[in-house]
Amino acid sequence: MRYFLFAILLAGVVSCKQRAVDYQLVLHNPVLYSKVTGQLTDVITYDIFTPPVASRIYAYSHLAAYEAMVHGDSSYTSLKGQLKGFDYVLPPDSGKIVDYPYAALMAFMEVGRTLTFSKDQTDKIVDSLKMLATEHGMPADMKKNSEEYGVTVAKAVMAWSKKDNYAQTRSAAKYTVPNDEGKWIPTPPGYFQAVEPQWKTIRTIAMDSSSQFSPPTPCAFGKDSTCAFYKMAKQVQDTGVLLTEEQKAIASFWDCNGFKLNVVGHTMYATKAMTPGGHWMGITGIICDNKKADFEKTVYTYTTVSFAVMDAFIACWDAKYTFNVIRPETVINKYIDANWKPFLQTPPFPEYTSGHSIISTAASTVLEHIYGAQTPFRDSTERPWGFPDRNFQTPRQAADEAGISRFYGGIHYRPSILVARDQGEKVGNYIFSKLAMRKEQLASK
Structure with a gap:
């Protein structure tokens, strides 16, 4: 009986480890990041943004992903002080465990969702990412922390984006x-x-x-x-x-x-x-x-x-x-x-x-x-x-x-x-x- 209970316990431990490996294999896969970028391209195409405006959407979306990612990888550095007027994005609270690749995906899509029109399409992309995290065993607290941190980074990037004169060009005098x-x-x-x-x-x-x-x-x-x-x-x-x-x-x-x-x-x-x-x-x-x-x-x-x-x-x-x-x-x-x-x-x-x-x-x-x-x-x-x-x-x-x-x-x-x-x-x-x-x-x- 004792061996039977140990076997059940061991199976549970292995199962938990396997689920942890599952979400990392899926959400830390660089091909997923490229896929999500392609999905944003589909939205940009559908919304008929001009080439210059599309370049702005890509730049700010990827910046958000990058800034979310840097706190999880010591080989990269924040762009604070390197980009004109860009404020430092704070790391998450020390007591919160964050999956940084997942947070980067969330930050990327939060900016992409904000800067495009078709919210139904971008919401579907975000929902599919959240479903991947859940289905492949990301712990609920880590998932919540990562999503919140991704949104926090995205908001910092969006605050910076609002100072680039884009809004003023929307209401500029008609070209003669x-x-x-x-x-x-x-x-x-x-x-x-x-x-x-x-x-x-x-x-x-x-x-x-x-x-x-x-x-x-x-x-x-x-x-x-x-x-x-x-x-x-x-x-x-x-x-x-x-x-x-x-x-x-x-x-x-x-x-x-x-x-x-x-x-x-x-x-x-x-x-x-x-x-x-x-x-x-x-x-x-x-x-x-x-x-x-x-x-x-x-x-x-x-x-x-x-x-x-x-x-x-x-x-x-x-x-x-x-x-x-x-x-x-x-x-x-x-x-x-x-x-x-x-x-x-x-x-x-x-x-x-x-x-x-x-x-x-x-x-x-x-x-x-x-x-x-x-x-x-x-x-x-x-x-x-x-x-x-x-x-x-x-x-x-x-x-x-x-x-x-x-x-x-x-x-x-x-x-x-x-x-x-x-x-x-x-x-x-x-x-x-x-x-x-x-x-x-x-x-x-």
């Missing part, structure tokens, strides 16, 4: 399209108003200002066939007329048009897609998985990449609305060929510099700092939109392809892509060198 020849004007088929003309006033993450990495003055507008600007536009037209199937595939794969207006005869309908930032969030998850990064390093990687993307958008939008360069479609239709159409739909904002090129290069620069230049991966992010995977030997190769895709698509002049690539490299290098997020970085400063 310049009348000067050679300046940007709305393009077909929707002739939409300019997107986020005040984005350069958003507080940057790490850059000193939106103009810190300003590009050189673009080529002067000209409509004579002998001038450089005309030749630049003619190059776009000639390339568009003779696109190869591979060039079309590249342009389509990287389109990332969040709201595309399709015209079929007399019918118009819109389709949605993830933003360029969302595409690079997907790539980040793929690379983290390939490199077998643990939960903490995965959160750190996402956070750093999202910072680079957000600052790159701010730098890009500073240039766009400083120079107001006219789009190729407008120039070609007015001065070269009235019937020409770009392969991709022209987005509603000025041309110079290329957003895809700068944010892709910024993201790839950070990824190569963390994992090395020789980081091959298979990009499967566009499967939901029916595009086949593409293989890349390095993140930079993917970034360069993303940039040139806009030239193939007929929506950017080639020099704008090259200049933006230089901008993006500077932004990525600056983010990585300025922010000491790992203890060894802090020690070297």
